[in-house]
Amino acid sequence: MSPSPADTRPPVPSGRLIALSLGLLPAALLAAVHPAGMPLLILLLAALALAALLDRLLPVPALTQARISGPGEVRQANHQTGHVTLRTVFPSPPRGPVTLGLAFPPQLGAETEFVSGLPRGDPPELRSVFAFTPSERGEYPVREAALEVSSRLGLWHLRRRIPVNLIFHVYPDLRRERRVMANLFLNRGQSGLRLQRLTGQGRDYDQIREYRPGDTPADIHWKASAKRSELVTKTYQIERTQEVYLVIDHSRLSARPHPGGEGWPDEPVLERYVAAANLLAMAAVREGDLFGLMTFARMTDTFVRAGSGTAHLRTVQNSLFRLKPEPVYPDIDEWVRFTRVHVRRRSLILLLTDLSDATTFDLLEKRVQLLSRSHLVVVAMIPLPGVRPLFVGRESADDPWTALGGHLMWRDLQGFRTRLRALNVPLLFPEAETLALDVINQYLAIKQSQRL
Numbered sequence: 504m505s506p507s508p509a510d511t512r513p514p515v516p517s518g519r520l521i522a523l524s525l526g527l528l529p530a531a532l533l534a535a536v537h538p539a540g541m542p543l544l545i546l547l548l549a550a551l552a553l554a555a556l557l558d559r560l561l562p563v564p565a566l567t568q569a570r571i572s573g574p575g576e577v578r579q580a581n582h583q584t585g586h587v588t589l590r591t592v593f594p595s596p597p598r599g600p601v602t603l604g605l606a607f608p609p610q611l612g613a614e615t616e617f618v619s620g621l622p623r624g625d626p627p628e629l630r631s632v633f634a635f636t637p638s639e640r641g642e643y644p645v646r647e648a649a650l651e652v653s654s655r656l657g658l659w660h661l662r663r664r665i666p667v668n669l670i671f672h673v674y675p676d677l678r679r680e681r682r683v684m685a686n687l688f689l690n691r692g693q694s695g696l697r698l699q700r701l702t703g704q705g706r707d708y709d710q711i712r713e714y715r716p717g718d719t720p721a722d723i724h725w726k727a728s729a730k731r732s733e734l735v736t737k738t739y740q741i742e743r744t745q746e747v748y749l750v751i752d753h754s755r756l757s758a759r760p761h762p763g764g765e766g767w768p769d770e771p772v773l774e775r776y777v778a779a780a781n782l783l784a785m786a787a788v789r790e791g792d793l794f795g796l797m798t799f800a801r802m803t804d805t806f807v808r809a810g811s812g813t814a815h816l817r818t819v820q821n822s823l824f825r826l827k828p829e830p831v832y833p834d835i836d837e838w839v840r841f842t843r844v845h846v847r848r849r850s851l852i853l854l855l856t857d858l859s860d861a862t863t864f865d866l867l868e869k870r871v872q873l874l875s876r877s878h879l880v881v882v883a884m885i886p887l888p889g890v891r892p893l894f895v896g897r898e899s900a901d902d903p904w905t906a907l908g909g910h911l912m913w914r915d916l917q918g919f920r921t922r923l924r925a926l927n928v929p930l931l932f933p934e935a936e937t938l939a940l941d942v943i944n945q946y947l948a949i950k951q952s953q954r955l
Contacts, residue, residue, distance in 0.1 A: 512649070512662035514559060520658040523551055558656040565597035565627075566652045571665050581676040582768070584614075584636045587669070589648065593627040597652045603631045604649040610639040611671060637673040640774065640824050645669040674824050675778045680939045711735045746793045746809040746850035747946060749783055750838070751776045751826065754800040756857035758828035761935045762888060772885050772935065776855045777823050779939040783853070784819050786943050788812070790950060795850075796822055800829040803841040809850070833863060839870040846878070851949060853942060854882045859912070864919050872926050879954060882923065883931040883942055886916065 530547050533540035572590045579585035591603060600621045607613035618631040646669075651662045711724050714734035724737045751757075757773040780796065787794035788811050795809035796819050805822050807815075833856070842852070852874065858864045867882075874880050889909040920930040933941035 512664065514654075514659040514661050517653060517658055517660050519656075520555060523658075527551065554656065555658050558654045558658045561655050563597075563652060563654060563661055564595050565593045565601070566650065566661050566663050568594045569650055569652075569663075569665065571603075571648055571650070571667055573667055573669050575668060576670050576672060578672045578674065579635075579637060580674050580678075581637050581640050583676060583678075584634060587633050587635070587671075589631045589633070589667070591622070591629045591631065591650070593622055593629075596627045597622060598655065598657060599653045601629060601653075602651040603629065604651070605633055605667075605669075606645060606647060606649070607633075607635060608643045608645070608671075610637060610641065610673075611643055612636040612638050635671075637671070638768075640673050640675055640777065641827070642825055643671040643673065645671065672821075672824060674820065675774060675781060677778055677781060679936065680778055680782055710738055712738055744791055744793060745950065746795060746846075746848055747783070747787045748795040748797055748809060748842075748846065748850055748852045749780050749942075750797045750799070750842075750852060750854045750856075751780060752800070752833050752854070752856035753798055753826055753828055754833040755828065755830045756859060756863075758830070759857070759887070761885065771828055772857065773826065773828050775885060775935050775938045777826060779855065779942050780823055781820060782939045783942055783946065784816055786946065788816060790947075792950070794819065795846075797838070797842070798822070798826055799833065799838040799841075801831045801834050802837050806841070806845060808845075835863070835866045835870050839874060842874060843877075850878050851946065852878050852880045853946070854880065855938075855942075856882065856884060858882075858884050858916065858919055859887065861915070868919075868922055868926070871923070871928055875926050875928055879949065880928045881931065881945055881949075882928060883933060883938065883945075884916075885935050885938060886932050887912070890916070 527544070527547055530540060530544045534544040570592050572592075574587065577585065577587050587605075589603065589605070591601070593601075600619050602617055602619040604617045605613070607616055612635055614634040614636070616633075618633065620629050620631065622629040646666060647664050648667045649662060650665055651660050653659070654661055711727055712735065714723065714728075714736050718736045722736050722738075724735050727735045751773075753773055753776075757776065758771045760769045761772050761775070762769055784794045784796075791811075793809035793811055794815070796805060796807040797803060798805040805826070807819055807822055810818075846852075856863075856867070858867070871880055871882070887909075889905060890912045891909055892913055893906060893910045916932065920932075923930045929945070931941055931945065
C-alpha cells in the first residue's frame, strides 16, 4: 500500500545530486566565454533534470512498504535512563543506510531522536535503539516515526511518516526511598510473616463463652444470657484485614518546589506525595490490608476503592503517575462529603496536604471532626524549608527576617497540631526525604495497637 500524500514529506537533494550540479560549472563557464558552449550546457542541464525527475518518480518499495513495530508500552522510572527498540522491516534491500527518527516529547529527554544504520538479514531488518532520560512523571504517547531512505539512483533522500503506537509511562523515582522498601522486609521470620506483638482488642465478633470473673459488662451478651438463664460473654478475634486510604491534595500548594537534596533536582512536593503513596500501597498489601486511593483539588477526581493484589497495585500506580498539580483552592467540603458517602467501613485515612494557608486549615479543622467520628484520620504536611523555631539549626545572620518568618509559621503549625490533637487527629510534620518512612511507620504503629 502506497503512502498517502499526508504521510510523504518533500524530498531532500542528496550529496550526489549536489555534486553533479556542481560538476556543470565548467560547462557554464565555457558557455559564458564562448557561445558555442551553450548547447552543451543546455543538454547537460536537461539530462540532469530528467534523471532527477525520473529518480524522484520511480517507486521505492523500501520506503512505501516499510513496517515499523515496537513494544507498544514503555515503562520507565523518572530521572533514570531507559531504552526503546524499534524494528523496521523492508520488503527489499534499500540503497545504502536508512535513518529512523522518533518524535519524543521534551519531557522524555531523548539523547538522540535519529538513528541511522544499514538493514541486514532476509528480509532486511533494522533495529534502532533510542535512549532517553525522562524529567517529568506522566504518560506520553508517541504516534508517528519518520523514515528516510535513498532513491534508486541516489539523487534524493526520500522521507515518509509512519504511524507507531508507543506510550511511555514514566513512574516516580523511588531510589531515595530504598531504605523504606528495605524496612518492609525487616522483622520477618523464615515463613515470611511479620513478627510483631499485637496489642489492643479486635472488634470482629467470634463466639460466646461462659462468663468468667473479670469480664467487663460491655462484653456480656445479654440476649443470649437471658435465653440460657446464665451469663455468657462475647469474644472477639483480632482484625487482620483493615482498610487504609491515602488521600492526596494536589491543589495549588502541591506545586511548591522543594529542594531535592544533593545530586537530585528540585521538584514539586506532589512528587513526594506520589512516592509515599506507592510505598504505602506496597506496605499495606504486604501487611494483608486493603489499600485505597483518593485525590482531590476542586473536586474528588480519583477514587480507587480499597483492595489488594498485583492488579490492584497496578491500578493504583496508573492513577498516580497521571496526577498533576492544579492551580485551584482545595475543596475540603466536597472531599469530606465524598468520603462519608463512599467509605462506610471504619478505615485509616492518611491525608497528605499543605496547611500553610490558614483558611485551608480552619476549614479542615471543622470538617475533619465529622470524619474522625467514624474513621481514624491522620494528617501529614511537609513544612517549607526554613520553617523552624528560632535559634535551632543554622540561621543566616544576613537575613534575620526570613528566620523570624519561619519561626512564626512554625508557631502557627504547632498551634494547628494542638487543635487537631484535641480532635484525636495526629498531625505529622515530616521532612520531604522522610515522608514515606514517617507515613509507613505511623500506619504500622496504628495497626500494631489495633486502634481501628
